[in-house]
């Protein structure tokens with residue numbers, strides 16, 4: 165499975181609906197970055213905009229919550245149209261409870277790890293997750309440079325999942341583009357979140373073609 169989830173944070177937000185339509189033929193999901201200015205040093209968007217995005221597309225929307233107190237909001241994000249919801253391990257004191265809440269709301273649940281957080285912290289809870297999102301930049305902004313050593317984390321997580329024959333998808337987010345795509349896919353990533361990589365590429369169809377054509381030895 166090789167999917168692209170397009171991060172609208174990187175699009176021309178003054179033309180949001182047109183931007184989604186422009187890349188829609190080449191993507192599988194829409195990635196919605198929610199930042200609270202507390203957990204990360206930036207503030208983005210919330211529930212009303214998610215409702216608006218929902219009216220622009222039939223694609224699944226994945227909400228990446230970079231917020232504290234996610235427990236309070238997951239149900240409302242599901243109601244507003246997110247069919248995947250991700251929360252940060254670093255921001256959730258009771259991660260298991262939060263994951264349960266996401267699932268009870270009917271959405272698929274993923275845990276997110278910052279670059280410095282080892283994948284092994286998810287060893288026990290892995291069985292409960294639909295996906296793990298590995299940050300390949302520090303969360304907060306689009307257009308940052310891919311951190312090379314995170315590729316090793318993708319490989320380690322792939323091994324953990326395989327050893328236990330689990331069906332947990334691996335997502336990556338941050339600096340994923342035509343240049344870095346091959347190494348993350350061959351390391352085991354299946355859902356590629358792309359901001360600049362898709363919205364700032366003059367030819368988004370080429371990104372799709374390149375993804376399909378990747379061969380790993």
Ligand code: DX5
Pocket residue numbers: 171173174195197228301302303304305306307308337338339340357358359360361
């Ligand atoms: C960063 C966000 C990303 C960001 C990705 O905190 O979680 O989703 O928009 O943008 P690029 O692909 O440009 O790094």
Ligand code: ZN
Pocket residue numbers: 171195196197228337357
């Ligand atoms: Zn994100």
